[in-house]
Amino acid sequence: MKSARLLTTCQAWRHRFGFRFSGSLLMLLLWSAGAGCTIGDDAEAFTKRRHRMVEEQLKARDIGDPAVLKAMKQVPRHEFVPKQYRDLAYADRPLPIGESQTISQPYIVALMTQLLKVKPEHKVLEVGTGSGYQAAVLHEITPHVYTIEIVKSLARQARKRLVEEFGFEKEQVIYGDGYNGLKAEAPFDRIIVTAAPDEIPPPLLEQLARGGRMVVPVGEQSGVQELMVVTKNQKGRIDRETVLPVRFVPMTRNE
Numbered sequence: 001m002k003s004a005r006l007l008t009t010c011q012a013w014r015h016r017f018g019f020r021f022s023g024s025l026l027m028l029l030l031w032s033a034g035a036g037c038t039i040g041d042d043a044e045a046f047t048k049r050r051h052r053m054v055e056e057q058l059k060a061r062d063i064g065d066p067a068v069l070k071a072m073k074q075v076p077r078h079e080f081v082p083k084q085y086r087d088l089a090y091a092d093r094p095l096p097i098g099e100s101q102t103i104s105q106p107y108i109v110a111l112m113t114q115l116l117k118v119k120p121e122h123k124v125l126e127v128g129t130g131s132g133y134q135a136a137v138l139h140e141i142t143p144h145v146y147t148i149e150i151v152k153s154l155a156r157q158a159r160k161r162l163v164e165e166f167g168f169e170k171e172q173v174i175y176g177d178g179y180n181g182l183k184a185e186a187p188f189d190r191i192i193v194t195a196a197p198d199e200i201p202p203p204l205l206e207q208l209a210r211g212g213r214m215v216v217p218v219g220e221q222s223g224v225q226e227l228m229v230v231t232k233n234q235k236g237r238i239d240r241e242t243v244l245p246v247r248f249v250p251m252t253r254n255e
Contacts, residue, residue, distance in 0.1 A: 046078050049090040053077075057092050058110050065114045071140035072110050077103075079161070080131040097131045099151045101249055104194065108246065109134055115215045115229050115243065116190050118142055123185070127178030127204070128194035128251070132158035135173075136166045138192070143167070146185055148174040150252055177254040181207040188212065195251040196225040200240075208232050217248045 054073045063069060078089035081103055085095045094102040104112075112134070118124060118141045126135050129149035135158070138145045145168070149155035155175035162168040174182065178193070179201045187209035193216035200216055208214055212232050219225030227243045 046076060053090040053106055057107050061107060063110045063114055067141050068110055068114045071137045074140050075136045077106065077133055080133040099154055101130055101151065101154060103131050103133050109137060112192055112215045113137055116192055117213060118190055122189035124190040125182055125188040126192050126194065129158045129173065130154060130194060132162045134194055135162060139166060139168065146172050146182055148176050148178040148182055150177055150254065179251060179253050183207065196248040197251040200230060205238060210234050210236060217246050
């Protein structure tokens with residue numbers, strides 16, 4: 001298909017300008033036009049896939065929050081996965097992102113975001129940046145998103161992507177041990193954890209604001225975990241609600 005598009009472009013130029021290109025000039029112009037055409041075609045195709053994902057994987061299930069659906073429709077998931085997996089970016093499945101980490105399936109990202117009940121004025125902490133996709137989805141709802149990643153290479157890549165392409169400030173994307181939260185910016189109205197601890201980290205409970213809400217997968221590293229919604233009332237009481245079984249990569253700690 002790519003070769004056919006390049007040939008068509010070359011033929012169109014020849015017809016329009018009435019002369020033939022030769023040698024390296026032909027190759028340069030052909031590559032340049034073909035690259036532009038391919039990028040445009042790919043962007044349109046990815047947009048269609050993303051919209052179909054929202055309709056078939058999210059709306060058709062139990063995702064009904066308009067803000068969440070809008071965010072999922074806006075954020076290009078294919079830009080957060082390695083190139084070799086881009087054709088699978090809008091499939092209903094997790095994908096590897098390197099360093100033994102994954103990007104969650106679109107439904108789980110949407111579900112956790114919906115359970116979080118984020119408002120534009122909320123300050124949000126994400127523990128486990130990964131590729132940055134979940135943070136970008138949250139950022140479509142509120143600009144007050146802080147995200148922390150323990151794997152240095154992933155933190156570096158995510159910071160570059162989120163700052164340059166998605167409107168984050170550098171200080172919002174942190175390399176560090178998310179188990180300890182981010183005390184300097186606490187309290188947080190919402191906390192979302194995208195890796196599974198054996199138990200809910202006490203620092204995160206402490207940094208959750210009164211009236212706040214946390215979504216976190218909890219359980220043994222070798223098995224299935226339980227996705228939980230944790231709330232703190234105005235008096236500081238903690239309540240936990242189990243939503244459904246999930247499977248996340250384990251939360252790791254700095255020694």
